[in-house]
Amino acid sequence: MRHITILLFYIYGTIQLCLCKxxxxxxxxxxxxxxxxxxxxxxxxxxxxxxDILSSxxxxxxxxxxxxRSGNVNHLNDLQNFTLFAPVNSAFADYDDEFDISxxxxxxxxxxNCILYTNDLINTTxxxxxxxxxxxxxxxxxxxxxxxxxxxxKIPIVEPDLTPNFQNATVQGILNNLxxxxxxxxxIKEENYQLHDQLDIIFDDLNRLISRISESEKMVDGxxxxxxxxxxxERHLNSVELxxxxxxxxxxxxxxxxxxxxxxxxxxxxxxxxxxxxxHGGFIDQSEVLTNLNNESILFDSNRVxxxxxxxxxxxxxxxxxxxxxxxxxxxxxxxxLTNGVSFDAENYxxxxxxxxxxxxxxxxxxxxxxxxxEGIDEKMTIFVPEAxxxxxxxxxxxxxxxxxxNEQIRLEEDFPVLSRGESFTKIFNSSxxxxxxxxxxxxxxxxxxxRGDGYWINDKLKITVSKPYIIGNKLIYTFTGxxxxxxxxxxxxxxFAHCSKSISFLRQLNLLELKQNHEGYTVFLPCFNSWGSIxxxxxxIERDLSLMEQIxxxxxxxxxxxxxxxDKLLETTNILGEKVKxxxxxxxxxxxxxxxxxxxxxxxxxxxKTEDIFFNQGVLQPFQMTDxxxxxxxxIKQLIGxxxxxxxxxxxxxxxxxxxxxxxxxxxxxxYSILIPTYSSLIFEDININSTKLENFLRLxxxxxxxxxxxxxxxxxxTTDLGQILExxxxxxxxxxxxxxxxxxxxxxxxxKGCSTARNNHADQRAxxxxxxxxxxxxxxxxxxxxxxFPIMAIATGAVIGVLFIMSLFCCMVVLKVGKDPSHRHTDxxxxxxxxxxxxxxxxxxxxxxxxxxxxTNQHRMVRTxxxxxxxTSKSNDSPSNSSxxxxxxxxxxxxxxxxxSTATPINVSPRN
Ligand SMILES: *[C@@H]1O[C@H](CO)[C@@H](O)[C@H](O)[C@H]1NC(C)=O
Ligand SMILES: *[C@@H]1O[C@H](CO)[C@@H](O)[C@H](O)[C@H]1NC(C)=O
Ligand SMILES: *[C@@H]1O[C@H](CO)[C@@H](O)[C@H](O)[C@H]1NC(C)=O
Ligand SMILES: *[C@@H]1O[C@H](CO)[C@@H](O)[C@H](O)[C@H]1NC(C)=O
Ligand SMILES: *[C@@H]1O[C@H](CO)[C@@H](O)[C@H](O)[C@H]1NC(C)=O
Ligand SMILES: *[C@@H]1O[C@H](CO)[C@@H](O)[C@H](O)[C@H]1NC(C)=O
Ligand SMILES: *[C@@H]1O[C@H](CO)[C@@H](O)[C@H](O)[C@H]1NC(C)=O
Numbered sequence: 001m002r003h004i005t006i007l008l009f010y011i012y013g014t015i016q017l018c019l020c021k022x023x024x025x026x027x028x029x030x031x032x033x034x035x036x037x038x039x040x041x042x043x044x045x046x047x048x049x050x051x052d053i054l055s056s057x058x059x060x061x062x063x064x065x066x067x068x069r070s071g072n073v074n075h076l077n078d079l080q081n082f083t084l085f086a087p088v089n090s091a092f093a094d095y096d097d098e099f100d101i102s103x104x105x106x107x108x109x110x111x112x113n114c115i116l117y118t119n120d121l122i123n124t125t126x127x128x129x130x131x132x133x134x135x136x137x138x139x140x141x142x143x144x145x146x147x148x149x150x151x152x153x154k155i156p157i158v159e160p161d162l163t164p165n166f167q168n169a170t171v172q173g174i175l176n177n178l179x180x181x182x183x184x185x186x187x188i189k190e191e192n193y194q195l196h197d198q199l200d201i202i203f204d205d206l207n208r209l210i211s212r213i214s215e216s217e218k219m220v221d222g223x224x225x226x227x228x229x230x231x232x233x234e235r236h237l238n239s240v241e242l243x244x245x246x247x248x249x250x251x252x253x254x255x256x257x258x259x260x261x262x263x264x265x266x267x268x269x270x271x272x273x274x275x276x277x278x279x280h281g282g283f284i285d286q287s288e289v290l291t292n293l294n295n296e297s298i299l300f301d302s303n304r305v306x307x308x309x310x311x312x313x314x315x316x317x318x319x320x321x322x323x324x325x326x327x328x329x330x331x332x333x334x335x336x337x338l339t340n341g342v343s344f345d346a347e348n349y350x351x352x353x354x355x356x357x358x359x360x361x362x363x364x365x366x367x368x369x370x371x372x373x374x375e376g377i378d379e380k381m382t383i384f385v386p387e388a389x390x391x392x393x394x395x396x397x398x399x400x401x402x403x404x405x406x407n408e409q410i411r412l413e414e415d416f417p418v419l420s421r422g423e424s425f426t427k428i429f430n431s432s433x434x435x436x437x438x439x440x441x442x443x444x445x446x447x448x449x450x451x452r453g454d455g456y457w458i459n460d461k462l463k464i465t466v467s468k469p470y471i472i473g474n475k476l477i478y479t480f481t482g483x484x485x486x487x488x489x490x491x492x493x494x495x496x497f498a499h500c501s502k503s504i505s506f507l508r509q510l511n512l513l514e515l516k517q518n519h520e521g522y523t524v525f526l527p528c529f530n531s532w533g534s535i536x537x538x539x540x541x542i543e544r545d546l547s548l549m550e551q552i553x554x555x556x557x558x559x560x561x562x563x564x565x566x567x568d569k570l571l572e573t574t575n576i577l578g579e580k581v582k583x584x585x586x587x588x589x590x591x592x593x594x595x596x597x598x599x600x601x602x603x604x605x606x607x608x609x610k611t612e613d614i615f616f617n618q619g620v621l622q623p624f625q626m627t628d629x630x631x632x633x634x635x636x637i638k639q640l641i642g643x644x645x646x647x648x649x650x651x652x653x654x655x656x657x658x659x660x661x662x663x664x665x666x667x668x669x670x671x672x673y674s675i676l677i678p679t680y681s682s683l684i685f686e687d688i689n690i691n692s693t694k695l696e697n698f699l700r701l702x703x704x705x706x707x708x709x710x711x712x713x714x715x716x717x718x719x720t721t722d723l724g725q726i727l728e729x730x731x732x733x734x735x736x737x738x739x740x741x742x743x744x745x746x747x748x749x750x751x752x753x754k755g756c757s758t759a760r761n762n763h764a765d766q767r768a769x770x771x772x773x774x775x776x777x778x779x780x781x782x783x784x785x786x787x788x789x790x791f792p793i794m795a796i797a798t799g800a801v802i803g804v805l806f807i808m809s810l811f812c813c814m815v816v817l818k819v820g821k822d823p824s825h826r827h828t829d830x831x832x833x834x835x836x837x838x839x840x841x842x843x844x845x846x847x848x849x850x851x852x853x854x855x856x857x858t859n860q861h862r863m864v865r866t867x868x869x870x871x872x873x874t875s876k877s878n879d880s881p882s883n884s885s886x887x888x889x890x891x892x893x894x895x896x897x898x899x900x901x902x903s904t905a906t907p908i909n910v911s912p913r914n
Contacts, residue, residue, distance in 0.1 A: 047166035050076050050084055059088040059159065059173060066092075066099065072106040080168045082131075083116040085109045085152060088159065091177040107133050108178055115170055118150045118160040125306035125321060127281040127328055129222075134181045135279055135328055137321040139306060146175060153178060153323060184220050184324040185210050188227055191319055191331055195229075199318060201333060205233040206274070208246050212253075213267050217325070219293065224276040225329045226314065232334040240470055241344055244352035245270065249388070251356035256363060259356075266348070269294065273337050281321045281328045282306040294341055313337040346371040346383060346475045353470070353479060354388035358396070358404075365398040370405060370432070371475075378473040381432075382410040384447075384458060387465060387479045403445060403486040405432035409476050412467045416451040426450040426611035428565050433486055439618050441520040443561055445486050446615055458484060459615075487615035489513065490524065495614060498623050500528035502539065506553050509546065515576070515618050518559050522576075522619035525556040525606060527626035533735065537755025537770055540643045541635060548633065551577070555601055555630035558583070561619055564595055564610045575601065579632070603628045603760075629758055637663050637675065637757045640770040644753075645680040648690075649699075656696050659703065662722075663768070666759040672706030672768040673722070676739075678776035679752070686776050694779055697723055701777050706766025713754065713769065718742065725782055739773065745781040749773040 051073055054060040063086045067073055076084070086109065092099060112131030116138070120126075125139030136153055143149070143156040150157040152174060159173025182190070185207050192203040206227055210216045233242055245267060247253060252263045272293035280290055283306030290300045290311075299312045302320075309317045309330050319331040350359045350371060362368045371383070384404050406429045416425055427449050434444035449464075450457045456464040462482040469476035487493050491513050494500050503526050507513050515522050532539040542549045558581055560573040571583040582600040597606045604627045614621035629635070641650055653660040662673045678686070688698060703722040704712065711717040715729040715737040726742040729751075738748040756769035 048164040049167045050079075050164050050169050050171055052166075053162045053164050053171050054086060057159070057162070057173075060086050062089045062092045063087055066101065066104055067106060069101050070104045070106065075106065077167075079110070079112075081113050081115060082169045083111040083114055084169060084171045085111075085157075085174050085178060086159075086171050087174050087177045091175060095177075105133065108180070111136070115168060116172065117170060118157060118172070121150050123305055125282040125302075127279055127321060127323075129279045129328075134326065135323050137282065137323050137328070139282065139321075141307075148175075153181075181323050181325050183217065184225060184327065184329060185216075187322050187324040187329055191227075191322055191329075195318055195331065201318065202230040203227055203331060205230045205242070205246060206271075209267055209271065212247065213264065213271060215268065216271065219268070219271060220275055220324070221326045222279065223293075223327045224278065224280045224290065225324075225327060226274045226276065226311075226335055226337075227329050227331045228274070228335045228338055229318075229331070229333050232332070232338055235334060236336075236339045240349050240352035242352070243354075244344070244348045247351075249351075249354040249356065251354070252351060255356060255360060258368075259359060259363060262347070263351070266342070270339075270342050273340050273342070274335070276300075279328050281309070281330065284309070292337070296337065296340060298337065343373075344472055345373045345378075346381075346472050346477060349470055349472045349477055350383075350385060353385065353477065355385045355479075357388070358385050358401075361396045361401055365396075365401055367398065367401060373473055373475075378475070380407070380409050380474045382406040382408065382429075382469070382476045382478070384464070384478050384480055384484060386483060387481050399433050399445075399486050400484070402433035403431045403447070404484055406430065406447065407432055407444075409474065410449065410478075411469065411476065412449070412451070412456050412464065412478070416449075416456075419451060419453070421453065424450055424452040428563060428611055428613065431486070438517040438519060439521060440561070443521055445617075446563065446613075446620075448611065448613075448615075487617055490515075490616040490618065490621065493614050493616035493621060494526070495623070498528040499530040499533075500526050500623055502532040503527045503553070506542070506549050510550050510553055512553060512557065515557070517618075520559055521561040523558045523560060523562040524619065524621045525558070526621050526623045527556070528623035529625045530734075531624075531626035535755050537640055537643060537753040537772060538629070538635065539755070540753070541639055541755065544643065548635070552629055552633050555579075555632060562597075562622070563613050563620055564608050564622070565613075577632075601630050601632060603631055628756075631758075633758050635755075635758045636666075637673075637759070637768050637770060640755045640757060641675070641677055643755075644677045644770070644772050646677050646683060648680065648683060649675070649677050652690060652695060652699055655690065656699065659696070659699055663703065666761070666768075668761050670761060671763070672709075672757075672759055672761055672766040674704045674706065674709045674712065674756075674767065674769040674771065676702040676704075676749075676771045676773050676777070678702075678749075678773050682775035686778065688776060697779055698776070701725055701779060701782075706761070706768055707763065709756075709767040709769050710765065712739075712751075712771060713756075713767075715751075727777075739777070741777060741781050747778070747781050749775050749777055 048056075051064070051067075054064040054067070067076065110132070111128055114128065114131055121138060121140050123140055125137060125141075127135055127137050129135040138150070138152040140149055141151040141154075143151065146156045146158050148156040148158055148160075150160060152172070155174045155176045155178065157172045158175050159171075162171040162173065163169075164171070181187075188203050188207045188210075192207070195201050195203060213219070237245070243249065244252075244263075247263070252260060255263075273296070275293045276290040276298070277293070278290070280288060280300055282302065283304070284300065284302040287299045287301045289297050291297050300309060301311060302309045303316075307320055309320050314332040314335045317330045317332050322329040322331065347359055347362075347368065350356070359368070359371065362371055370381070382405070384406075408429065410429060415427065419425055429447050429449065430444040431447045432444065434440075434442065448459050450460055454463075456467055458464060458480055462480045462484055465479045465481060469478050471477075490507070491504060494504060504513075542552060554577045555575055557576045558573050559576065560571065562571055562583060566585075569585045569587075573581055573583065575581050579601065584598045586596040586598055586605065588594070588596065592610070594607050594609055597608060599606060606622075606624050608622050608624055612623070614623065638650065641647065650660075653663060662671070663675060666672070678688075683689075688695070692698065700723040701721050704719060705722065708719045708721075711719045712727075712729060715731040717729075719727040719729060719739075721727060725744070727739050728742045729737055729739055730748070731737045737751050739751065740746065740748045750773060751771050752774055753772040754769055756767050759768050760766075
């Protein structure tokens with residue numbers, strides 16, 4: 001039989017030689033022939049066994065000794081139907097005679113039930129996985145070092161096809177020892193090393209993924225694994241998903257069990273996509289259908305020699321037939337099956353965004369459902385998560401967590417309008433924090449999102465990192481910097497710059513900062529923007545009268561929530577005094593920034609800035625500019641005068657029945673009157689008392705009809721007093737205004753405080769107010785002509801004298817100018833000239849120019865001389881040419897040259913003498 005083989009080889013080789021088809025192959029064939037001839041030369045015992053072959057060939061002495069030492073001689077002799085791979089002596093050179101015999105297993109070197117001849121391997125590759133301890137890859141592969149043509153597990157077969165005649169077996173002498181195969185991840189690591197070098201392709205991600213799966217060895221056992229490159233991971237997964245899967249932030253390993261298990265499950269189902277049942281590799285004649293552990297099928301193919309594979313989910317493999325402990329791996333750049341059936345949810349994304357702490361808290365509070373999509377239910381939601389920071393373990397309350405969610409999709413870039421420079425736009429959304437039933441009823445606490453030039457902000461203080469959301473199913477995720485907490489107590493929510501402190505202090509005095517739970521929330525209209533400052537007299541009164549304060553403030557607190565973005569135009573509710581309140585919104589189509597509310601408990605409409613609502617834990621604060629007190633409040637003129645220290649005025653008024661009647665008696669048909677009240681001390685100082693003559697006129701000078709009040713409040717127009725005099729008001733600032741009598745003396749009185757009574761009559765334009773002034777208006781101021789009668793003559797005389805003096809001084813000036821212009825008078829400035837002559841004197845003028853250019857030059861460059869005019873003694877006429885002459889005349893440099901030559905020095909005054 002051997003002879004027949006040799007003969008066949010010989011014929012085959014000869015044919016090849018003749019056809020000159022493949023020089024390499026021809027060489028191989030010749031080589032084999034010579035080898036076969038060699039073995040023919042070995043002493044031809046009648047009956048040879050495998051052991052005989054090993055012992056007759058010195059090259060195998062080490063291996064034979066190992067067989068003997070391990071007591072396998074008989075075993076080998078008894079064996080039929082096998083192939084033995086026998087390493088030559090050099091294979092054990094590295095072991096230094098210390099080969100651990102206990103690890104030696106003869107079966108590692110045997111293909112059972114398989115008699116392998118190398119000519120079965122021509123132009124092909126096989127994976128042997130039956131009758132072996134581990135799978136082997138064996139096939140044709142040229143090795144230039146040993147000039148051999150076949151390899152097993154990358155080891156050249158140097159002594160092929162040694163065939164005993166008394167045993168159904170072959171012996172293949174191999175160059176190196178057959179190592180125990182590596183684990184899958186070791187194979188990937190090694191291959192990554194190779195392929196990275198050759199092709200610059202990295203295979204790292206899968207390995208990182210496998211390393212987290214404790215079951216991975218079991219999963220791949222006896223199976224074929226498709227190894228995609230990192231590129232493939234990047235192609236099919238976005239960075240967040242990848243970071244999650246690979247636990248890039250090293251969070252998941254430390255998470256509570258359910259979180260960790262969910263992640264591992266995810267990894268496993270991922271990995272199962274890549275694991276195909278059974279061992280497939282080497283030459284595949286007709287495409288095989290492979291099924292992975294997730295029961296998906298693919299069509300698998302090899303090239304003609306079985307060294308590369310392809311499938312309908314990959315292109316050609318980069319490396320194939322990589323044997324690991326109990327399977328085979330094929331390396332591909334990409335595979336489309338990578339993410340099949342693998343889906344992500346918001347929880348996964350949060351991990352990928354390094355927000356595992358947040359997820360962990362969700363689990364802790366038993367609300368992890370919100371970030372998961374279970375049974376195909378994926379509710380629309382927007383999640384705002386804080387960018388991970390170091391102090392991540394701050395802990396969230398349940399309400400805080402819920403406040404990060406909105407039950408709708410907010411697409412910042414689409415939902416907000418394009419703004420022009422300096423504009424901002426705010427929208428209010430319901431958060432998912434709706435559970436504070438006692439406080440807000442069934443309403444959810446709200447969140448403001450503002451678009452400004454510099455991006456998007458949550459509740460005006462937390463910056464949203466990127467305006468594009470991470471989208472996962474129906475959920476959108478944005479990250480922001482900082483800590484988002486649900487609105488807190490009223491007092492903590494009030495914006496510091498809205499000037500609400502007085503109202504807040506009233507609420508504090510009334511114990512209204514913490515409101516009773518009303519199961520529907522509160523709307524607090526808060527007088528802000530310095531509302532009280534403009535009615536400081538009223539404020540004084542309120543501060544002294546708690547029940548008044550209570551009545552006012554409680555009128556401003558309504559049960560129920562009213563937000564400025566509400567669709568409802570009408571709201572019927574009660575205030576916390578229990579009184580019914582009808583609230584009506586009036587839309588002004590021209591004003592997109594504000595809304596106006598008409599409350600039937602108020603005289604004036606309340607103007608609110610849209611979306612300037614301030615949320616607090618019990619409802620919403622609506623800061624507004626208060627213009628009037630609630631209707632229910634009663635404040636009389638008498639009360640207001642009472643809080644000034646000048647109650648005398650009341651007794652003065654009482655002296656005149658009609659005046660006190662005008663002021664103190666209200667009826668719908670009677671006119672209202674306002675009064676100016678001088679401070680008590682000024683009254684004394686001006687010596688006004690009940691016995692003063694002209695007291696009535698004095699009083700009437702301080703009394704105004706109700707329709708004039710507005711002029712005084714606004715400090716505009718002419719204000720007619722009851723006496724008929726006209727007052728002019730001069731507004732210096734928002735808080736300061738002065739009054740004088742029109743056409744009278746220049747004396748002014750300052751309005752210190754004001755406050756209005758709540759009295760109304762049939763005339764909507766009439767108000768009765770009290771103005772506290774720093775001193776009384778004097779009747780004498782009205783008689784300008786009598787008082788100053790002799791003055792004009794004095795004035796004319798003074799004017800004449802001043803005029804004459806002015807003309808004289810003007811004349812003097814002209815003389816001085818004329819003298820200064822004359823060059824012969826320059827000697828007074830020689831000192832300057834000497835100093836300026838030194839070019840390196842830092843005080844030398846920077847812009848020195850030739851003398852004849854001086855005048856035109858100084859005209860063009862007036863700015864150069866301005867320091868002189870500032871610093872120079874004003875006594876000296878700076879405009880005089882004598883001053884100009886301080887600019888050195890000898891210097892012929894141009895202005896620019898001169899400047900640059902000195903430009904490192906500090907600028908110098910043109911006139912150095914000062
Ligand atoms: C040897 O292998 C062949 C084919 O695999 C088989 O038919 C035969 O029975 C085997 N002989 C022995 C002794 O195992
Ligand atoms: C092996 O491949 C070479 C080159 O493709 C071919 O010429 C030769 O016929 C093949 N041999 C066998 C046995 O298929
Ligand atoms: C060797 O195996 C072949 C088939 O593989 C079989 O026909 C033959 O009888 C076997 N010879 C011996 C000696 O077992
Ligand atoms: C690949 O082929 C298998 C078997 O025919 C088939 O079930 C599968 O859908 C194919 N996959 C793709 C991506 O074409
Ligand atoms: C409030 O608004 C309504 C509707 O525009 C208007 O009729 C009413 O006069 C306003 N009230 C005040 C006090 O301005
Ligand atoms: C005013 O006159 C009355 C009577 O003439 C006198 O009793 C009273 O003291 C006077 N009051 C003042 C403040 O001068
Ligand atoms: C106030 O009413 C009187 C008539 O009663 C009128 O003469 C006067 O012009 C009014 N003043 C203003 C400011 O309207």
